Amino acid sequence: MEVSGKTRVCAIIGDPVEHSLSPVMHNAAFGFLGLNLVYVAFTVTAKELQTAVLGAKSLGIRGLNVTMPHKNAIINHLDKLDKTAEAIGAVNTVLIEDGKLTGYNTDGVGAITALHENGVKTEETKIVLLGAGGSAQAIAYHAAQEADELVILNRTTKNAQLLVDELRKSFDSKIKAGALSVDVLKKELKDADILVNATSVGMHPNVDQSPVPKDLLHPDLCVMDIIYNPLETKLAKDAKSVGAKVVSGLDMLVYQGAVSFEIWTNCPPPVDVMKKAALTKLKEQGVHV
Ligand SMILES: NC(=O)c1ccc[n+]([C@@H]2O[C@H](COP(=O)([O-])OP(=O)(O)OC[C@H]3O[C@@H](n4cnc5c(N)ncnc54)[C@H](OP(=O)(O)O)[C@@H]3O)[C@@H](O)[C@H]2O)c1
Structure with a gap:
């Protein structure tokens, strides 16, 4: 996919995030469906969480995955929570639509x-x-x-x-x-x-x-x-x-990602493509089989 002036961004925020499998999993899915979206990872410390969320909104970012240590703290910076995230008290997915941030939990x-x-x-x-x-x-x-x-x-x-x-x-x-x-x-x-x-x-x-x-x-x-x-x-x-x-735990990882993907894109997630991309990356990282 060619990155253009119309390309929208999804991202994972957390600390650390360098080894996250979400970028390869979601970029493979965006590419497979020809969606004009890219997915990147941002290291965000606890001190910077609020400014990072405000920045995401200002920049028109479409969606966020939220990982440790922000899964609970992010709730204070959102406009709405879906029922499940509210009951669990933690958020791993955010949709930014019409300037409003809604939190979900897909784990x-x-x-x-x-x-x-x-x-x-x-x-x-x-x-x-x-x-x-x-x-x-x-x-x-x-x-x-x-x-x-x-x-x-x-x-x-x-x-x-x-x-x-x-x-x-x-x-x-x-x-x-x-x-x-x-x-x-x-x-x-x-x-x-x-x-x-x-x-x-x-x-x-x-x-x-x-x-x-x-x-x-x-x-x-x-x-x-x-x-x-x-x-x-x-x-x-x-x-x-x-x-x-x-x-396997890899299946859980892929399906939580698949649900996030659907929240951001309203498209059925290409689960097999996401799983293959995650598995390839894990092997590259030297995962113990
Ligand atoms: N497949 C996926 O999609 C996925 C997603 C998220 C996490 N994970 C994996 O799931 C695991 C847990 O993650 P988390 O985020 O839930 O971690 P967490 O919030 O830190 O919870 C860790 C849990 O493990 C227990 N524990 C830690 N060391 C232990 C030990 N030596 N003996 C017995 N119990 C011990 C803790 O018990 P205490 O309450 O006694 O401390 C606690 O219940 C990690 O391995 C993570 O990689 C997988």
Whole structure:
């Protein structure tokens, strides 16, 4: 695509952002559909967030992805929040239209879509979610709508309990919190349908770690590890070896990006093109396979 006087800009803002896969993923999609848009990455420190957002508006930027450490703080600088972002309390996507900034959160829907696209049913299930950080909060909001039973286990049990208290205000499903311990995992995984790892345990360079002992995994479980470096974590390898279905963190990354793409362009996202571009870039960056 030739950059012209009519080219509009989308960008990711965060600190750090140099290794983000979003620029290659979105530029591949814009190019594939012949859209007159480019996507760039801007390093924005916490101190500069407000001026960066004002600048984006003045420059007619079409859309933003927002990553750490701004996912919560950006809310103070937006005109509107969609229902999901408001409930989660964090924003990863901003649409700038007619001078108004609207915040969305596509992380949780990205995770649930990754499961669905891999043929995994999420309704009327028992989901065990590990973690209570930013990603877990977004995934929990959607999982609570889908599952009959949601169990959130975290190293710091208090953080899981806070998340559960918040979810219970909105959802009827059975939701409970617990410690990320072998005993609790043993009890909760026995009859679980889906296990989602949203902790950073197993992420590069700690590729030999897993949050779950292998002997607690079983073939009736679907395991999604949202970590995408390495592409296949120890947890995912263990799950495969016991015959469990495995969904990769790369799929979540691609689907959260696909939802952002649709918000900015109103076009159906070319998901395969986005996934191929992200995978190529990850391999270039020396991701651990
Ligand atoms: N696939 C995707 O699209 C996608 C998107 C976003 C993030 N991610 C990945 O998801 C992971 C979590 O990201 P995040 O943004 O949610 O991070 P975060 O907000 O910092 O949360 C980290 C979570 O991991 C837990 N944790 C950290 N170290 C641990 C340890 N040694 N043992 C047990 N639990 C531990 C924390 O528990 P405490 O509460 O006890 O600290 C917390 O629940 C990262 O690996 C990130 O790369 C993937």
